[in-house]
Amino acid sequence: MSTLTLKNVTLKFGGLVAVNDLTVQIGAGSITSMIGPNGAGKTSVFNMITGFYKPTAGQILLDGQNLVGKKPSQITRLGLARTFQNLRLFPNLTVLDNVKAGMHSRTKQAVWGALWHTRAQRQEERLIEQTALDCLRFVGMEQDCARIAKNLPYGAQRYLEIARALATQPKLLLLDEPAAGLNYEEKEALIGLIRSIRDTYGLTVLIIEHDMGLIKKISDHVVVLDYGQKIAEGVPEAVLNNPRVVEAYLGKEEAV
Template structure:
């Protein structure tokens, strides 16, 4: 397991500061959530951690290794995987092939091995399929492995993204609004799935989410952002009642004249 550290990170787009001097540490094996109003900088933080954006300043560490300047594929190889707020599946591929695609960063065979179908290449193909099916079975989708991804119900597509992320064998799993579009029963199942993921794989889990009920049930620690700044951090019950958090979500009450 690896801890994840964000230290004095700033992200600017021209004259706009999307994230300003942000610091936090995600302990190994924990479940932590990042919350905040729309435009608070949550997804920008995920994009910096996973290499889609490069911070203007600051450090991002996985264990003792810096992630700044590394490509998303290199970061995946080091044990960090993510899902996306807007699903990024291969819609015309099967469920199984979608999960197998997540293991690309872990494959070792060269193009020559694929062309000549060497014994090592065949062995690796079998391993990839076994791991993919294990991940699908874990999220309850192995029976759907030959279905085309775009034909799945929306909730199952969410689970498919999680299975694909697990196939990369991560140490840290980042979930970007995993409950978006799910009904109450699906959200309750998602909570249990995240708990089982942490229990079985021993992962560090970092979540962006708007559903406060889910945040309260799943999180051990909550970080609150507003306009790219951290305004609160702590246990869910404490943070969700913090005056600055209430103000960020509901606005400041006008004083009586």
């Protein structure tokens, strides 16, 4: 289990401040949710953590190691994986090949090994396939391994992206709106899956989500952003009843 720490993190795009002096501690083994209205800066935070954006200021530490300035592939190798709000699958590949692609950062054999089909390369390929099958079995999709990804129902595509993230063998998993587009039954199943991921794999989980019912049920800790600033954090019930949080979502009531 890993800890993630953001220290005084700021992100600016020209004159626009997307994230402002954010300090957050994500505890090892926790399921933490990051919430806030649209445009609050949540996805920008994820993009900084995973190396897609470089903070203007501040530090992002995974188990004490600064991630700032590292490439996304380097951060993945350090044990951090994510899913995306908008699915990023390989639509024309099979389910199994999509998950195998997630292990690319963990492969050790050089190009010549693949060209000459060496013993080490064959062993690694068997390991990759077995790991991919294990991840698909864990999310309940082993029977779909030969299907083309684009032909899956939307909810199954969400699970496939989670399986691919697990194949990178992460210590910390970032889920960007994993419940988007799911119905009530699918969301309930997702809650069970995320808890099982944390408990079985020993992962720390950080979630961006808009479904408040899901947030209440799954979160150990909640962080709230508004206009790029942290306005509240704590246990779900206290945070979701915080007047500043209610105002951020619903607006300030006008005096009559």
